[in-house]
Amino acid sequence: MTAQAAHLIGCRTCGRVWPEGTPTCGRCGARLRAIRDGHSLQAVWAWLLAGMVCYVPANLYPMLNTSTLLDKTTNTVIGGAVELWQGGNYGVAAIVFVASVMIPIGKFIAIGWLALAIGHQNIPGRHRHLRLLHIVEFIGRWSMVDVFVVAILSALVQLGVVATIEPGPAAASFALSVAFTMLSAQSFDPRTIWTTRTP
Amino acid sequence: MNDAPDHPELHTGPSRGPSVNRLSVVWIVPLLALIVSLGVAWRTYEDRGTLIEVAFSEAAGIQVGKTVLKYREVEVGKVESVGFSKDLSQVVVGIRVDKEVAPYVDIDSSFWLVKPELTTTGVSRLDTVLSGVFIEGLWDSEIKAPATHFVALKQAPLARTPGSGTWITLFSEDGGSIAEGAPVIYRGIKVGQLRNLRLNPASSGVEVDAFIEAPYDDRLSASSVFWDTSGFSVSLSAQGLKLNVRSLASLIQGGVEFATLVSGGEPIEAAHRFRLFADEATARDSVFSKAEAATATLSLLLDGSIQNLAVGVPVTYRGLPVGKITDISIHRAATPAGDLVYRQEVDFAVSGARMGLPDTSTRQEVLDFLQDQVKQGLRARVISTGLLGGSLQIELANVPGAPPDVLNLATGAIPVMPQVAPKITDLSSATGDILNRVQKLPIEDVMRSAIRLMDSANGFITKDETQKAPAAVVGLLDELRGFVGSKDVQALPGVLHSGLSDAQSILGDLRKSDIAGKVTTAVDNVSAAALAVTDAATGLPALVDAVGEMASKVSALPLDDLVTSTRKTVEAAGQFLQTDSMKSLPASLGATLDQVTGTLEDLRGGGAVANLNKALEAARQAAQSVAAAADKLPDLTGKLDDAAHNLNTLIAGYGPGSATARLVQDMLLEIQRAAAAVGSLARTLERNPQSLITGR
Numbered sequence: 001m002t003a004q005a006a007h008l009i010g011c012r013t014c015g016r017v018w019p020e021g022t023p024t025c026g027r028c029g030a031r032l033r034a035i036r037d038g039h040s041l042q043a044v045w046a047w048l049l050a051g052m053v054c055y056v057p058a059n060l061y062p063m064l065n066t067s068t069l070l071d072k073t074t075n076t077v078i079g080g081a082v083e084l085w086q087g088g089n090y091g092v093a094a095i096v097f098v099a100s101v102m103i104p105i106g107k108f109i110a111i112g113w114l115a116l117a118i119g120h121q122n123i124p125g126r127h128r129h130l131r132l133l134h135i136v137e138f139i140g141r142w143s144m145v146d147v148f149v150v151a152i153l154s155a156l157v158q159l160g161v162v163a164t165i166e167p168g169p170a171a172a173s174f175a176l177s178v179a180f181t182m183l184s185a186q187s188f189d190p191r192t193i194w195t196t197r198t199p
Numbered sequence: 200m201n202d203a204p205d206h207p208e209l210h211t212g213p214s215r216g217p218s219v220n221r222l223s224v225v226w227i228v229p230l231l232a233l234i235v236s237l238g239v240a241w242r243t244y245e246d247r248g249t250l251i252e253v254a255f256s257e258a259a260g261i262q263v264g265k266t267v268l269k270y271r272e273v274e275v276g277k278v279e280s281v282g283f284s285k286d287l288s289q290v291v292v293g294i295r296v297d298k299e300v301a302p303y304v305d306i307d308s309s310f311w312l313v314k315p316e317l318t319t320t321g322v323s324r325l326d327t328v329l330s331g332v333f334i335e336g337l338w339d340s341e342i343k344a345p346a347t348h349f350v351a352l353k354q355a356p357l358a359r360t361p362g363s364g365t366w367i368t369l370f371s372e373d374g375g376s377i378a379e380g381a382p383v384i385y386r387g388i389k390v391g392q393l394r395n396l397r398l399n400p401a402s403s404g405v406e407v408d409a410f411i412e413a414p415y416d417d418r419l420s421a422s423s424v425f426w427d428t429s430g431f432s433v434s435l436s437a438q439g440l441k442l443n444v445r446s447l448a449s450l451i452q453g454g455v456e457f458a459t460l461v462s463g464g465e466p467i468e469a470a471h472r473f474r475l476f477a478d479e480a481t482a483r484d485s486v487f488s489k490a491e492a493a494t495a496t497l498s499l500l501l502d503g504s505i506q507n508l509a510v511g512v513p514v515t516y517r518g519l520p521v522g523k524i525t526d527i528s529i530h531r532a533a534t535p536a537g538d539l540v541y542r543q544e545v546d547f548a549v550s551g552a553r554m555g556l557p558d559t560s561t562r563q564e565v566l567d568f569l570q571d572q573v574k575q576g577l578r579a580r581v582i583s584t585g586l587l588g589g590s591l592q593i594e595l596a597n598v599p600g601a602p603p604d605v606l607n608l609a610t611g612a613i614p615v616m617p618q619v620a621p622k623i624t625d626l627s628s629a630t631g632d633i634l635n636r637v638q639k640l641p642i643e644d645v646m647r648s649a650i651r652l653m654d655s656a657n658g659f660i661t662k663d664e665t666q667k668a669p670a671a672v673v674g675l676l677d678e679l680r681g682f683v684g685s686k687d688v689q690a691l692p693g694v695l696h697s698g699l700s701d702a703q704s705i706l707g708d709l710r711k712s713d714i715a716g717k718v719t720t721a722v723d724n725v726s727a728a729a730l731a732v733t734d735a736a737t738g739l740p741a742l743v744d745a746v747g748e749m750a751s752k753v754s755a756l757p758l759d760d761l762v763t764s765t766r767k768t769v770e771a772a773g774q775f776l777q778t779d780s781m782k783s784l785p786a787s788l789g790a791t792l793d794q795v796t797g798t799l800e801d802l803r804g805g806g807a808v809a810n811l812n813k814a815l816e817a818a819r820q821a822a823q824s825v826a827a828a829a830d831k832l833p834d835l836t837g838k839l840d841d842a843a844h845n846l847n848t849l850i851a852g853y854g855p856g857s858a859t860a861r862l863v864q865d866m867l868l869e870i871q872r873a874a875a876a877v878g879s880l881a882r883t884l885e886r887n888p889q890s891l892i893t894g895r
Binding site for chain 2: 042043046047048049050052053054056057069070071072169173176180187
């Protein structure tokens with residue numbers, strides 16, 4: 001027996017259960033969504049797509065504009081990581097690479113996979129899906145490390161002629177990309193994992 | 200819970216049906232993101248500008264992605280690629296030019312590399328040491344045919360913008376010390392630069408482009424003259440020594456100065472060709488040769504051979520240069536008699552403007568003016584000038600009283616200017632005379648004689664005998680010193696002492712032996728002798744004859760010769776004393792005199808003085824004896840008188856006037872003199888007893 005079978009619907013905000021068809025929660029005023037409401041999955045896909053779109057310029061445009069007395073360099077995310085790697089800073093390079101490249105792309109894949117899995121009920125492993133969703137939500141916030149680094153550097157290194165660091169266009173794109181991906185993960189309704197498709 | 204009964208009235212409407220079929224509004228977000236991203240991408244693509252290629256001979260310091268293209272010091276592009284041309288002869292640099300300026304980068308654009316430079320005029324673009332080199336582009340504001348491939352300039356162009364100056368070309372026979380980038384100076388201000396020094400392909404000279412910056416190129420005109428101020432010049436003239444250094448830069452890399460001497464010259468166009476003169480004087484003089492229209496060429500026929508005239512030598516009128524000699528040649532003409540006459544023909548050009556005519560006057564007007572002047576007495580003559588009068592000029596001068604003459608302007612030939620006698624200062628010829636006399640001096644003979652004399656002197660000096668002479672003199676003196684210092688001489692005081700003792704004893708003996716008595720006896724004897732004479736008077740004449748003969752013999756003695764000889768000897772001695780060798784003796788004499796002094800000391804120490812005193816005492820006693828004897832002298836005198844009386848008697852017997860009587864009288868006088876002498880002796884001894892010792 002499930003709530004779905006009992007034609008009940010739970011409020012995602014306060015947890016009170018209402019009969020199916022109730023539009024808003026009588027206790028907290030939140031809008032009640034039917035489990036089968038396709039809005040959830042659509043939002044996931046939409047945010048995910050927006051995040052992926054934003055991720056492209058984030059990698060093509062320079063992340064940092066570093067101008068020193070003698071030199072003026074611009075670095076993209078991957079270019080910076082490669083430069084750090086070539087400069088021998090393997091640890092930093094690994095962190096940058098993981099935070100800026102592996103995690104966002106991993107999130108894209110994970111969310112996409114979950115969305116697909118929920119869309120097609122025949123994919124097995126519901127418990128694993130739930131765990132994956134939790135991991136994605138947990139990790140999502142750490143993706144902002146890059147953006148924070150850029151923000152802190154830009155704020156600190158303002159030494160006029162000697163050295164100045166300014167955020168490039170990629171920083172904003174990256175931040176948007178991360179934000180969209182987080183929204184995408186948030187849009188997931190975990191209940192949908194357990195819903196069984198009515199034949 | 201209070202929500203159970205009334206919750207349905209919140210919203211009891213039916214659900215909106217299956218939402219799978221409806222699109223969520225969330226889809227707007229990725230759509231927007233996509234649109235924005237695409238928009239940004241499109242703008243980036245649109246804004247990236249055009250790619251041009253600039254070929255450099257070498258890409259010193261150019262870095263991909265870093266080296267920028269600048270236009271008026273503003274960044275307008277960036278190097279995207281560095282590669283080679285197909286034949287590897289050039290470096291092709293791909294530059295992405297910003298969109299705003301890209302249309303202006305047309306076929307007229309030029310590019311060059313800006314890098315730090317250290318030149319004699321200073322350091323430039325030092326900033327590029329830190330920032331790295333950059334490529335500078337130059338294009339105008341007109342959009343012409345587009346181009347994407349350019350060849351870079353080797354160095355920055357001097358004319359940055361159109362109308363910022365004028366390019367001209369200077370040509371010269373010799374590059375001198377002009378270097379690339381040397382300054383062009385106008386009245387001491389740098390107004391331009393030299394570029395592209397090259398050999399003139401058409402002739403043997405050199406060419407160089409000069410860029411005169413904008414405000415100053417107005418000063419250029421067709422009558423401007425350029426000259427080389429390279430290095431420094433030193434000129435020695437009647438005004439003194441003059442050192443001229445224009446600027447340090449021109450000292451090192453040369454320089455060119457120009458001046459516009461004649462106003463109203465035609466304005467020039469770009470690439471006008473100017474001659475570059477070697478120095479300022481030449482350049483200034485060249486103004487006359489330039490104004491061809493206002494120049495009249497005349498000639499001068501010189502009979503003598505005048506050497507110091509040359510092409511370019513100025514022609515002066517009232518002290519100012521009005522022209523210069525243009526040609527010197529031999530003029531051949533036939534006299535009316537048919538003989539050929541060769542003369543020196545000096546052609547010279549006279550500038551009408553310099554003679555006071557208007558600038559626009561023509562050659563004919565100048566000639567007419569000269570014709571007029573010649574009628575009033577203008578003549579040409581060769582004058583000497585310069586510090587020593589060594590260089591010559593042609594002077595046009597109004598000579599009063601010159602025979603009337605005219606210029607022959609009818610023929611096509613160069614008119615011959617009437618001339619008067621040259622006015623050449625003879626300083627140089629006078630100097631020549633002096634030199635000739637000096638040359639004629641028998642310096643060589645004198646020198647030969649001097650050399651011979653020196654040789655002889657040298658031989659004399661180097662002779663062994665001469666070399667030994669000083670040693671001989673020294674030896675002589677040594678011997679003398681040795682003699683003085685010898686025991687014999689040292690013993691002399693003793694000898695003298697004994698001698699004086701002897702003298703003392705002799706005088707004592709004299710006293711003892713009663714000399715006075717003996718004198719008296721002698722006088723007695725004389726008296727007796729006189730008596731005997733009286734007796735033997737008969738034999739007197741023979742005696743007298745003998746005496747007379749003896750006297751005559753004495754008088755015949757060659758005393759004069761003796762005196763002469765003596766005088767000569769004395770003179771010789773004097774000369775000898777004057778000789779240098781004698782003068783050099785004192786040193787040795789000093790030593791000798793020291794010895795003498797020592798000897799005298801010995802003499803004093805040896806008691807010689809005491810002995811002498813004793814001797815003098817003895818002498819005094821002797822003198823007293825003599826005085827005592829002299830007391831008896833009156834007796835002697837009386838006896839002598841007696842003798843004389845006897846003689847008188849004797850004479851009286853012979854009778855007065857006879858020869859015998861004269862002789863006897865003479866004899867008597869002698870006897871009287873002898874008596875007087877004895878008397879004076881006695882008085883002398885009385886007064887000065889020492890004379891017995893000293894003999895005086």
